[in-house]
Amino acid sequence: MDIVHCLDDRYAPMCATAIVSLCENNPNSDIQYHIISASLSQENKDALKEIINRYGAKVKFYDVDQTILKDCVIKEGDHVSLAAYLRILIPIILPENIETILYLDCDLVVCENISNLFSIQLTDFSCGAVCDGGTNDIRTYNRLAYDYEKGYFNSGVLLLNLKYWRENNITNNLFKFIKEHPERLMFWDQDAINSVLAGKIKRLPFKYNMTDPFYQVNPPLRQEYLDEIEQSLLNPVILHFATANKPWYEDNPHPLKYKFYQYLSLTKWKNQYPIRASFKRRCLKAIEKYLNISVTRRKDNSLYRKLN
Structure with a gap:
């Protein structure tokens, strides 16, 4: 199986954790990693290579000139970097003989065997992906200017x-859309991918990309989706920490964040996390306590449902 990660140095520990999780749960699989970056140090390349070799997998690194991303939109305060757009380059970077790959964000862990994913047929489809938490929000389609029926998908697992x-x-076509419609891009490459490929994305089962909204109280999704999500809450195949408040922050309330630390513990970064929240966030917490309000409620435990 061909697996792609795109990252910069900031996400090397998270990429290592994702790699460990996949390899631990897919023993005896023929795994080829493709690591794409515009700014990954040799030290971090060596660290990732050591982990990959430990599991008998293979890896190839690809260095990209970041100027190719000059028209890509990153706003002040965004929790992602330009590395988020590197996945757009995968088809022109990887060898022509590779026709199907699994792209994975670095802020996730693979909890089970994923070999069945590669048996999914994509004939006439650009990719397979799981619906995003905003797939039933009409504002998403108004902003991106395409039909609601075509769905909106999370680009963290492709x-x-x-x-x-x-x-x-x-x-x-994606770079053209990004250059011509920067005002539409609230969620970076994900918005561009959904817009350009509308109607050509095959919906994958939710278990392959269980994101934070699915674990929250009253997620804004239609009932047929909620029924499917319910079956995967405790046993996701891929668990994706897709919000800005990641599991490596000490105040993260995700009910399954222990799974991140389970695999982080098998990397050289095991003693570096969790880290404290930013000074700004700590100030907001202090204001909440003093005024008895909830400025940051969206990141509190009350937002997540209790799992049995």
């Missing part, structure tokens, strides 16, 4: 049909 992307010039 089963990519590289043959389709290459034949239909998708990478160039």
Whole structure:
């Protein structure tokens, strides 16, 4: 199985954790990693390579000139970097003989065997992806200007049909959309991918990308989705920490964040986390306590449901 991660130095510990989680739960699999970065130090490359080799997997690193991302939108205060857009380049960076890959964000852990993902047929589809927490929010479609029926998907787990992307010039079309419609991009590459590929994304089962909104009280999704999500709450195949408040922050309330530390403990970064929240966030917490209000309630335990 061909696996792709895109990152910068800031996310090397998280990428290592994701790699360990996949390898631990997919023993005896033929795994080839492709690591794409515009600014990954040799020290971090060596650390990731050591982990990958430990499990008998293989790795190839690809260095990208970041100027190619000059039109990509990152706003002040965003919790992502330009590395989020690197996945757009996958079809033109990877060798032509690779036609299907699994792209994974670094802020996730693989909790079970994923070999069945690669048996999913993508004929006539650009990729397979799981619906995002905002898939039933009409404001998403109003902002991106395409039909509600086509769905809105999370780009953190993508089963990519590289043959389709290459034949239909998708990478160039995405960069063209980003340059022409920067005002529409609230969620970076994800908004561009959904807009350009609307109607050509195959919906994958929720278990393959269980994001934070699915664990929160009263997620804004239709009942048929909620029924499927309920079956995967405790046993996700891929658990994705997709909000700004990540499990490596000490105040993160996610009910399954222990899974992140389970795999982090098998890396050299095991003693570096959790870290304190930012000074700004600590100040907001102090204001909440003093005024008895809830400025940061969206990150509190009250937002997440209790799991049995």
